Amino acid sequence: MPREVRESRHRSVRYALLAVGWLSVALGVIGIFLPVMPTTPFLLLAAACFMRSSRRFYLWLVLHPKLGPWIRDYLAGEGIPLKAKVYSLVLMWSSIALSSYLVPHFWARTFMLTSAICVSIYILRQKTLTSPRGER
Structure with a gap:
């Protein structure tokens, strides 16, 4: 179900993507509790950033018991x-x-x-x- 992760070859790009990914996770979690903040777009952005920066964090997000269900169906093409x-x-x-x-x-x-x-x-x-x- 998780997609193939292709990390960027450039260290600075990986770090920038990790920073944006974790910021997106934080905003997505805030969106769970604030009705005006979108959750799913931020978690999808985090997944996209982690897909290019860290296989470990991508799998953590997609397989997370609370955060994963918000994005798994979309990522699986369902x-x-x-x-x-x-x-x-x-x-x-x-x-x-x-x-x-x-x-x-x-x-x-x-x-x-x-x-x-x-x-x-x-x-x-x-x-x-x-x-x-x-x-x-």
Whole structure:
């Protein structure tokens, strides 16, 4: 199930990826407790960073009993649960709507709306996981 890890040959790149990976893990854990912080994107970013920097940390994250289930199905190509899709789209569009209302600059609104449309298309094009791992 875990993907092949190909560590970067450059030591400085590995250290930078490790730093970003651990920062992402920390933000992902905070997101578990704060409803406005996304958990899964940060854990996916951490997995991607660890995949290029440390096999040990990548396996730790993917096989972790509490953090691993947030990302395992997606990494295995099985899809995203419908509940997660709906939750992420509603939360994203709510925050974009509020931000667009508060930000007076047309270019900023355009950028936010364009980003939200692109992310929505990406999320909607992903396979929908019919039964999450815990319910199988």
